[in-house]
Amino acid sequence: MRILFKNAKILDAEISNFLQGHVVVEGDTIIYVGEIIPKLSFDEIIDCHNNILMPGFVNAHCHSPMTLLRGACDDMPLNNWLFDNIIPLENKLTAEDIFWGEKLAILEYLASGITCIEECYFENESIIKALKQSGLRARVGFGPSTRKVENLVDFLKSQLSLCDGEMIKPCIYVHSIYTTSSSEIEQCVDFAAKYNLPMSIHLCETLEEVGNCTVNNGGLTPPQYLESLGFFDRQTLCYHCVHMDKDDLQILSDYDANICTCPSSNVKLASGIAPVYAMQNKNINISIGTDGAASNNSLDMFKEMFLVATLSKVDISDASVVRAKEVLKMSIINGAKALGFDCGEVKVGKKADLILIDTQKPHMQPNDNLLSHLVYSAKSSDVYLTMVNGEILYRDGKFLREDVDTIYKKVNEIKERLKNEYK
Ligand SMILES: [Zn+2]
Structure with missing residues (x-):
C-alpha cells in the first residue's frame, strides 16, 4: 500500500517550521518528504489542501x-x-x-x-x-x-x-x-x-x-x-x-x-x-x-x-x-x-504515525503562525485524519476499525452496573 499526502504544510523533523510539500507512505514507513511529487504509482492520493501534516x-x-x-x-x-x-x-x-x-x-x-x-x-x-x-x-x-x-x-x-x-x-x-x-x-x-x-x-x-x-x-x-x-x-x-x-x-x-x-x-x-x-x-x-x-x-x-x-x-x-x-x-x-519508539518525526525512514490538522477554522486563522496555534488555540476536534503505522484508523469523524455504537453501549452498561454495585 502506497499513499501520497499532497499539498500539505508538513511539520519538519526539528518541530520548528513547516515545509510546503508532499509525503509518501509505503507500508508502515515514510519513504518520501519533499517539494516535488515523486514519479510513483499510488494506491491512494490524499489532497491535504494546505492543512497541517504532522507526527501523531x-x-x-x-x-x-x-x-x-x-x-x-x-x-x-x-x-x-x-x-x-x-x-x-x-x-x-x-x-x-x-x-x-x-x-x-x-x-x-x-x-x-x-x-x-x-x-x-x-x-x-x-x-x-x-x-x-x-x-x-x-x-x-x-x-x-x-x-x-x-x-x-x-x-x-x-x-x-x-x-x-x-x-x-x-x-x-x-x-x-x-x-x-x-x-x-x-x-x-x-x-x-x-x-x-x-x-x-x-x-x-x-x-x-x-x-x-x-x-x-x-x-x-x-x-x-x-x-x-x-x-x-x-x-x-x-x-x-x-x-x-x-x-x-x-x-x-x-x-x-x-x-x-x-x-x-x-x-x-x-x-x-x-x-x-x-x-x-x-x-x-x-x-x-x-x-x-x-x-x-x-x-x-x-x-x-x-x-x-x-x-x-x-x-x-x-x-x-x-x-x-x-x-x-x-x-x-x-x-x-x-x-523507545521510532516515530515522532515526519522524516524518511520513520514509522508512519501521522495526523492531519484542519486549519480552515476561525480559531486557526490567520494561519501564519501555526506552531503557536497548535499549542495555544487548536482543539482536538481539528484533527481530520489519524494514521498509525501506515494505516488510516480515523478520518473525517469516522473510525475505520472500531464499532462505535457497540463501545458506547457496553461502557454505559458497565457504568450503570457500577452505580448499582457501589453504594
Ligand atoms: Zn497516573
Missing part, C-alpha cells in the same frame, strides 16, 4: 480503562480520591469491563490525534487485546499496580509474553513508592535488569508522598530512596514529578531518566504545578501525558500542551519560558524517545 501525539502516561470512571469521583484530593473512591470502584471491574474501557479510550485517542501511548493499568490481556484490535502503538506497563498479585516474579514472567515487541512493547510499571514495598521494587529492578526492560513509576506527585517518604526512609526524598534501590540503573520514565527540588532533579538528570508531566491531573487533584522550566534547565527529556480519565477528565493532548506552557509560566512568574515550540516537541518526539 505520544501520550506518555495514561490508565486508559479509567474512562469507565470518568466523572465518577470529581472534586477531591488524591489520597481521598484514590484510596476511598477509585480503588473500591476499580475492584468491581472485570477483565471484560477493562477491555471496553480501553476501547473507549482508543476512540478518544484516535479522534484527537494520539497515535502512541504508555499504558499502565491491570488486566493486561484485555488491554493488549483491545490495543491489537485498534492498531494503536503502545508501551504497556506491568508490575505491582494498585491491584495486588500473589507471586510478583511469576506474574511478571507471565505478562512478558503478551507484548509483541513491535507495536506493543513492555515495561515494568511500579505504581508508586506509597503502594509498593522496597522488596517489591527491588524484585522489579532485578527482573527489569534480567530482561533488559525499562521502568516507569508515579513519582513526587503530592507533598504528602514526599513527606511520608522522608519520614519512613531516614530523610530520603523519593528520588533518593529509589536511587538507593537501584531503580534508576534502568531506563526510567517518572510520571508527574511535581514536588522535586534541584537536588531531586539532578538525580534524574544524572541517570538520564525521562519525565512525563500531566498538568490536568495535577491541577484537578490540587497536587500542584510541576517545575517544568527547572527540568528543562537540567536537560531532562520531558514528555506529556493525560493520566487517566478519572482525574483529567478528557484524554486530549491539546489541553495538556496548553496547560504545560501556561502553568509553567505562572509557576515562575515569567511568561517568556516554556514556549510553544518546546511544548510541541514534548508532546511528540520527546514522548517517542521516552517510550
Whole structure:
C-alpha cells in the first residue's frame, strides 16, 4: 500500500517550521518528504489542501480503562480520591469491563490525534487485546499496580509474553513508592535488569508522598530512596514529578531518566504545578501525558500542551519560558524517545504515525503562525485524519476499525452496573 499526502504544510523533523510539500507512505514507513511529487504509482492520493501534516501525539502516561470512571469521583484530593473512591470502584471491574474501557479510550485517542501511548493499568490481556484490535502503538506497563498479585516474579514472567515487541512493547510499571514495598521494587529492578526492560513509576506527585517518604526512609526524598534501590540503573520514565527540588532533579538528570508531566491531573487533584522550566534547565527529556480519565477528565493532548506552557509560566512568574515550540516537541518526539519508539518525526525512514490538522477554522486563522496555534488555540476536534503505522484508523469523524455504537453501549452498561454495585 502506497499513499501520497499532497499539498500539505508538513511539520519538519526539528518541530520548528513547516515545509510546503508532499509525503509518501509505503507500508508502515515514510519513504518520501519533499517539494516535488515523486514519479510513483499510488494506491491512494490524499489532497491535504494546505492543512497541517504532522507526527501523531505520544501520550506518555495514561490508565486508559479509567474512562469507565470518568466523572465518577470529581472534586477531591488524591489520597481521598484514590484510596476511598477509585480503588473500591476499580475492584468491581472485570477483565471484560477493562477491555471496553480501553476501547473507549482508543476512540478518544484516535479522534484527537494520539497515535502512541504508555499504558499502565491491570488486566493486561484485555488491554493488549483491545490495543491489537485498534492498531494503536503502545508501551504497556506491568508490575505491582494498585491491584495486588500473589507471586510478583511469576506474574511478571507471565505478562512478558503478551507484548509483541513491535507495536506493543513492555515495561515494568511500579505504581508508586506509597503502594509498593522496597522488596517489591527491588524484585522489579532485578527482573527489569534480567530482561533488559525499562521502568516507569508515579513519582513526587503530592507533598504528602514526599513527606511520608522522608519520614519512613531516614530523610530520603523519593528520588533518593529509589536511587538507593537501584531503580534508576534502568531506563526510567517518572510520571508527574511535581514536588522535586534541584537536588531531586539532578538525580534524574544524572541517570538520564525521562519525565512525563500531566498538568490536568495535577491541577484537578490540587497536587500542584510541576517545575517544568527547572527540568528543562537540567536537560531532562520531558514528555506529556493525560493520566487517566478519572482525574483529567478528557484524554486530549491539546489541553495538556496548553496547560504545560501556561502553568509553567505562572509557576515562575515569567511568561517568556516554556514556549510553544518546546511544548510541541514534548508532546511528540520527546514522548517517542521516552517510550523507545521510532516515530515522532515526519522524516524518511520513520514509522508512519501521522495526523492531519484542519486549519480552515476561525480559531486557526490567520494561519501564519501555526506552531503557536497548535499549542495555544487548536482543539482536538481539528484533527481530520489519524494514521498509525501506515494505516488510516480515523478520518473525517469516522473510525475505520472500531464499532462505535457497540463501545458506547457496553461502557454505559458497565457504568450503570457500577452505580448499582457501589453504594
Ligand atoms: Zn497516573
